[in-house]
Amino acid sequence: MKDIKARILLNRRIGLGYYKMSLDAPYIARTAKPGQFAQIKCSDSFEPLLRRPFSIHRVNRNIEILYETVGRGTEILSNKKEGDKIDVLGPLGNGFTLPRAMNGEPRAIIIAGGIGAAPLVYLAEELTKKKIKTIVLIGAKTKNLILCEKDFKKATPEVYVSTDDGTYGSQGFVSKLFHKILKTTESKFETIVYVCGPHEMLKCIADICQERKFECQVSLEEKMACGIGACLGCAVKTKSGNKLACKDGPIFNANELLW
Ligand SMILES: Cc1cc2nc3c(=O)[nH]c(=O)nc-3n(C[C@H](O)[C@H](O)[C@H](O)COP(=O)(O)OP(=O)(O)OC[C@H]3O[C@@H](n4cnc5c(N)ncnc54)[C@H](O)[C@@H]3O)c2cc1C
Ligand code: FES
Incomplete structure (x- = not known):
């Protein structure tokens, strides 16, 4: 994982309250697996203080995120302009497990x-x-x-x-x-x-x-604070005890969860 200042290449409204943002973040683009996420500092000031987690939506040479404006952080994000720079920490979390080669056709x-x-x-x-x-x-x-x-x-x-x-x-x-x-x-x-x-x-x-x-x-979108397993704020109950959504997840086997 790396903490980078990424340049915003695009930040476009794509529907009612939905936005797509493209970020110049080649390291994250090279290393991210599907299901992983990034912690993004939406504001340059102390408010909101905490970074917000967003899934890696797509990767090419850059990364894309797709987000919905639901509160202060995402509202500020939606007003960012192309060329602005934002703090992005990622890739984080475990990601989906893809099927391995097996008999038959999965x-x-x-x-x-x-x-x-x-x-x-x-x-x-x-x-x-x-x-x-x-x-x-x-x-x-x-x-x-x-x-x-x-x-x-x-x-x-x-x-x-x-x-x-x-x-x-x-x-x-x-x-x-x-x-x-x-x-x-x-x-x-x-x-x-x-x-x-x-x-x-x-x-x-x-x-x-x-x-x-x-x-x-x-993929569990629990509320998160640090995003890196340090604050214990995203505990999820599983059959093998409490797990952290940010570090052990956000992807869990449904059978493992205590719903
Ligand atoms: C691993 C992960 C990946 C995520 N990926 C995406 C994504 O790709 N696109 C996207 O739009 N959102 C995603 N989210 C949710 C996103 O992080 C929250 O919507 C965002 O943090 C809200 O920030 P805010 O400051 O705008 O809202 P706040 O002011 O913090 O909250 C506004 C409202 O949103 C609710 N909220 C806050 N966090 C979450 C959450 N994690 N899940 C559900 N409701 C929440 C609050 O309860 C409150 O009602 C993801 C969350 C996680 C944990
Ligand atoms: S968000 Fe801090 S431990 Fe998961």
Whole structure:
């Protein structure tokens, strides 16, 4: 991990309260794995004092983050201009585990709820690079809030969307879409599910995976302070005791968590 002053190459609003930022951070771009995150100092002053965690959304020569404005830090971030410099510490956390070579044809199902899409585009890109069949399910409240559909479609043709209000794609929660997809795309090979989104959604997907005996890796977006395992502020209860979301996570095997 490195603490760098990164130049902002782009900071663009891409939807209702959603922004994409590209940062000149070649070391992080070279070393980050899907599911890892960076701690970003949103403000030059002491307020807010703490850095904020953001998933590595995509990497090329730079890194991208995708964020939603929810409070002071993200509001300040959204007002940054191209050319401004910000403190970025990363890459942090463990990242997703990609399937190893195995008998048969493993398939990955990626499930994104709302801003939970942020860490999953890079994952979809890496899975398809490894020639792993990848299906993506995106859930959003309504049509205007669907994130990354085009980016996911660049990685895999199998992208399905659901909206709670039925304004686009299937109507209902993404867990309902998950059930539907499982019925129509049975696989005799191993299935690995990767999921990020609101807590209730993670739990619901984890339950379905447990019934089906699928491995399920969840990205937990706990509140964090230091981001490097020093403050113990992000403890998560697991079957093997308390773990730190920033250091042992943010990716956990759903079966390990005490929900
Ligand atoms: C590992 C990790 C990766 C993340 N990746 C992304 C990402 O890619 N894009 C993105 O938009 N957000 C992401 N988040 C959440 C992001 O860190 C928070 O939204 C951000 O810190 C809020 O800062 P703020 O100062 O704007 O809001 P604050 O003023 O701190 O809080 C405003 C509101 O947001 C809530 N909030 C704060 N932190 C979180 C959190 N971690 N999860 C859910 N709600 C929170 C608060 O309870 C409060 O209601 C991630 C969090 C973690 C732990
Ligand atoms: S945020 Fe400090 S230990 Fe995890």
